[in-house]
């Protein structure tokens with residue numbers, strides 16, 4: 001565990017609040033899904049919050065972020081409002097993707113949050129491309145790319161790692177190793193399960209980080225992001241984490257034992273950090289309750305906003321759809 005020495009009360013509260021904001025928002029999403037208010041796919045990030053919260057603090061507004069379909073937390077902490085996220089989940093046109101993307105395709109150009117991507121590994125080459133543009137245009141910024149352990153077995157992962165290293169691009173690879181890709185345990189699918197080691201073979205700095213320890217995540221990401229920003233080339237962080245919920249809302253979870261899940265829940269990033277703040281006398285009962293209230297209020301405001309949102313009119317069905325004009329055919333009479 002990273003020591004809390006030097007941690008200010010304010011900083012500690014912000015980290016705890018951000019993790020609570022994700023947790024409470026997603027717990028509400030699960031309920032809304034049961035009520036069919038949210039439909040389609042829904043992948044919850046519960047258990048992994050320390051990664052998005054710690055990592056996002058080490059990035060600047062000028063940096064770019066690319067994520068996966070398990071990206072509600074990343075979007076929220078990057079600065080996309082809970083209202084816009086929830087409206088997007090509902091499919092309302094006030095959502096950050098105009099209600100056309102849903103849970104897996106949150107997108108928000110003003111915060112440089114470039115998705116949300118349903119294709120496993122699909123965001124990785126996008127981040128490499130953005131980093132190439134930055135390098136060519138002499139901008140000192142980082143393209144941070146979040147993806148799962150499953151993505152590390154995809155061809156585009158390797159192609160991207162190779163080019164990023166070869167061209168010395170400012171990419172920060174943030175691998176969220178939660179040990180499973182859907183129902184397949186990493187040791188059944190990948191010959192080298194230490195993903196940082198695999199990344200190092202591409203000649204880039206890579207190390208693994210306790211993804212349940214928000215301070216460790218923040219510290220490691222800050223170190224890596226600063227190195228990337230100052231011309232150190234791509235860096236790779238493997239965050240060891242765990243999802244507490246099923247892969248998606250359609251997963252009966254037959255591939256892992258209740259004991260395993262319970263053991264990881266002992267390391268719940270929120271409870272661990274809360275306890276550490278208390279031990280360091282940086283959090284009182286009242287302050288804790290105040291943070292919980294802030295998180296819950298934000299979620300309820302977001303739900304009200306989504307409920308009050310509007311469906312896109314049917315006349316707009318073909319807007320934003322790329323299509324060639326239909327060829328004019330001679331009709332034989």
Ligand SMILES: Cc1ncc(C[n+]2csc(CCOP(=O)(O)OP(=O)(O)O)c2C)c(N)n1
Nearest residue numbers: 070118119120148149150151178180181182
């Ligand atoms: C290219 C591609 N192949 C397969 C799938 C189906 N699929 C969706 S999620 C997933 C597992 C990915 O696991 P991981 O990258 O570890 O992310 P996690 O869900 O654990 O966050 C798979 C195989 C997909 N969406 N895209």
Ligand SMILES: [Mg+2]
Nearest residue numbers: 148149180181
């Ligand atoms: Mg995974």
